[in-house]
């Protein structure tokens with residue numbers, strides 16, 4: 001008989017006024033007792049709506065039943081059959097719109113805390129599980145993967161499991177993609193990502209860093225080196241700007257640059273002298289996860305005042321509910337229904353203020369969201385010394401520009417068919433490089449699908 005409590009077991013976390021001054025992980029995770037108690041809230045429904053809500057179809061009720069019985073390693077085996085990075089997904093997936101959004105328990109109370117349980121199981125495995133890795137017999141074929149983000153790494157892992165010799169070419173000096181350069185330490189500790197990547201290396205996946213494809217090597221040169229198929233998982237790292245007056249002032253960052261300085265260049269560590277502005281008052285423009293991360297990082301670096309400026313209302317914000325909730329607890333000031341109109345600087349060119357205008361919501365647009373409209377004569381000014389633009393990103397054009405026969409659409413995303421095959425023979429693509437900025441789990445799902453397609457292609461080619 002399931003525990004019918006309408007509430008999730010709370011996950012212990014650092015107090016807001018403590019954590020907004022450090023970069024340690026916000027949430028501590030469940031204990032075994034908490035995980036078992038939460039697992040007992042699952043009804044083990046016959047039609048399993050949660051599984052249909054998961055882009056990689058983790059067999060959720062099965063793993064939860066094993067957690068309830070205390071078989072945590074068994075639960076890990078079930079998750080790992082469809083999800084290669086459960087410690088990551090348990091922490092950053094937007095569960096409220098996926099598995100948990102479909103949970104029957106969510107109708108009359110809170111859904112089962114599927115994400116927290118996934119995180120618990122993955123962390124338990126990391127501490128107690130077998131470190132033995134099965135190495136598949138080599139099939140003599142080489143595949144290249146461009147980009148070591150969740151799409152590329154998932155594709156690499158799935159192909160290695162089938163016996164392919166896989167080499168990943170990564171532009172940065174560290175593998176992980178957005179998981180290491182974008183998402184901050186307090187949400188996803190670097191050691192978690194490193195441990196998941198370590199597992200891939202043990203399976204024989206070779207990861208070459210500082211390899212900007214399109215500069216160091218071209219896709220055609222990779223093919224000439226004997227790689228029989230190529231997967232492009234190069235993400236969407238090119239930031240967008242508003243094009244407003246003053247955007248070139250000193251102290252205006254793209255969120256990508258700001259977060260890369262903090263994460264990859266280690267400004268989050270006290271003993272690193274990373275060049276980054278020590279701000280007093282910061283405006284972050286945008287309403288997604290990236291905006292929340294930038295705002296919460298700015299606060300942790302010591303800013304007294306941090307604003308989120310978003311042109312729609314809170315209900316329309318694309319960020320995960322948990323991130324919005326945490327940001328508010330950490331004293332981030334939400335200025336909703338307003339949009340910047342210009343950035344004002346002093347005689348040295350440094351930002352001093354941001355001018356905004358109030359917005360109201362009109363009719364729904366093609367995406368179904370109500371469009372923001374300007375409220376005439378409602379301009380106001382905020383005193384800030386740093387502005388961070390978190391307005392979205394698109395794929396970097398470098399690979400397309402240096403590869404003949406590789407088509408992209410008007411947003412710069414690679415054109416692929418239903419098997420993720422691009423317009424160039426033997427070349428596949430997936431993740432943000434195809435969809436534009438999306439989510440970790442969708443990128444992983446694309447990496448899996450591409451690995452299946454590449455395997456079929458190379459098996460037929462023999």
Ligand SMILES: Cc1cc2nc3c(=O)[nH]c(=O)nc-3n(C[C@H](O)[C@H](O)[C@H](O)COP(=O)(O)OP(=O)(O)OC[C@H]3O[C@@H](n4cnc5c(N)ncnc54)[C@H](O)[C@@H]3O)c2cc1C
Nearest residue numbers: 147149150151171177178182213235431432438439440443
């Ligand atoms: C700050 C931030 C927070 C986010 N928070 C969340 C969240 O909470 N939950 C969630 O689900 N999603 C979140 N996302 C989105 C998610 O991280 C991405 O959708 C996901 O990482 C996409 O994976 P990917 O593998 O396609 O690309 P990426 O993770 O971008 O990886 C692409 C990799 O390719 C490399 N690369 C690019 N060009 C080249 C080249 N020419 N040669 C070689 N290598 C190259 C890049 O250096 C990078 O390592 C967030 C994104 C950001 C920026």
